[in-house]
Amino acid sequence: MLDDSSHVRTRRRTFFKTIGAFGAAAAIGSSATGSVSAQSEDGYREALRAELTASDRQARQLPEGSYVYGETEADAVEAFSLQGDGSATEFSVDSDAVPFARAERLAVSAGDPAATAYRGPIEDADFASGDRLLGVAWVRSDDADAEARAAFRYGDGENFVQRGADVDPTGEWLRWFFPIEIGSVPDGDAAPALEFWTGYADQTLEIGGVALIDYSDADVGLGTLPPYDYAGRDEDAEWREAAQERIEEVRKTDVEVEVVNPGGQPMQGASVDVEMVEHEFDFGSAVSVEHVMGDSEDDRIYRETFFENFNKAVVENALKHPAWEGEWDISNEDTRATLDWLADHDVPTRGHYLL
Numbered sequence: 305m306l307d308d309s310s311h312v313r314t315r316r317r318t319f320f321k322t323i324g325a326f327g328a329a330a331a332i333g334s335s336a337t338g339s340v341s342a343q344s345e346d347g348y349r350e351a352l353r354a355e356l357t358a359s360d361r362q363a364r365q366l367p368e369g370s371y372v373y374g375e376t377e378a379d380a381v382e383a384f385s386l387q388g389d390g391s392a393t394e395f396s397v398d399s400d401a402v403p404f405a406r407a408e409r410l411a412v413s414a415g416d417p418a419a420t421a422y423r424g425p426i427e428d429a430d431f432a433s434g435d436r437l438l439g440v441a442w443v444r445s446d447d448a449d450a451e452a453r454a455a456f457r458y459g460d461g462e463n464f465v466q467r468g469a470d471v472d473p474t475g476e477w478l479r480w481f482f483p484i485e486i487g488s489v490p491d492g493d494a495a496p497a498l499e500f501w502t503g504y505a506d507q508t509l510e511i512g513g514v515a516l517i518d519y520s521d522a523d524v525g526l527g528t529l530p531p532y533d534y535a536g537r538d539e540d541a542e543w544r545e546a547a548q549e550r551i552e553e554v555r556k557t558d559v560e561v562e563v564v565n566p567g568g569q570p571m572q573g574a575s576v577d578v579e580m581v582e583h584e585f586d587f588g589s590a591v592s593v594e595h596v597m598g599d600s601e602d603d604r605i606y607r608e609t610f611f612e613n614f615n616k617a618v619v620e621n622a623l624k625h626p627a628w629e630g631e632w633d634i635s636n637e638d639t640r641a642t643l644d645w646l647a648d649h650d651v652p653t654r655g656h657y658l659l
């Protein structure tokens with residue numbers, strides 16, 4: 305474990321925006337993707353599957369499913385092409401920064417958004433109404449107003465992506481999930497395709513790590529596919545106004561600063577810098593034993609992000625009965641070390657039920 309300090313003050317990262325992009329699945333962490341080398345042709349796919357099926361990292365464990373566009377990154381890149389006005393250029397990605405190695409740069413012009421699309425047709429598809437799939441893609445753009453939309457459809461028919469279809473890229477690679485439930489399968493020869501509509505503006509997008517996982521042979525509920533949804537998630541949900549009022553009343557207070565000279569007389573026009581060093585209000589979070597004890601760069605960022613935002617904790621899954629009894633792959637020794645780490649940093653920590 306790296307040597308962290310509770311007074312670390314680093315720049316605030318795009319952690320919460322990433323959570324929004326990933327959905328709750330972002331909390332799975334990237335350690336699974338690091339467990340298999342992204343340099344190998346099948347490394348990214350193996351790591352993604354390991355991450356989604358890891359029972360010790362998320363409450364909604366998924367079955368393995370089957371990859372639609374082959375088992376390697378090269379298969380997916382080969383399956384997709386840009387349709388419409390623009391150009392696509394394949395390039396290599398720094399796999400130390402992201403878990404995949406191949407991506408395509410799309411330079412497109414404004415027009416009909418759906419007419420210009422990065423599209424992967426599935427010629428040998430045998431899907432039926434009610435089948436569920438999960439699309440995955442990493443997207444970035446240096447354009448401030450970049451925009452895209454994910455779709456899964458037959459020809460120009462209904463879009464079967466159920467939520468999270470809108471993509472707002474930033475200058476950092478962010479992962480997006482697209483849960484799919486197929487509705488009525490049309491008659492005819494139209495092949496289904498996962499596609500990304502890109503014709504919203506003159507823009508350049510980079511897309512990598514594209515995958516489509518088929519769960520039609522498994523009993524997978526739509527709600528178990530990320531990004532996870534819940535009642536009241538909308539920005540205009542009714543609860544938010546009352547919550548904001550409570551924030552103003554409970555979490556905030558007025559501060560008066562008086563600046564005096566060595567003789568005790570008030571000074572006029574003084575410049576004052578104020579920095580909060582500790583919250584009076586309790587902000588708690590679950591912490592992952594794996595990331596607290598890990599030695600990777602992602603683990604270091606995880607610990608820094610915790611200290612930047614939280615001052616109370618609960619251990620994620622390690623104190624739950626199945627984990628403590630050895631049914632899950634979590635070391636009790638590491639769990640104890642995590643509790644010691646929190647105590648050393650004066651972070652009050654609660655436990656879990658024992659029975």
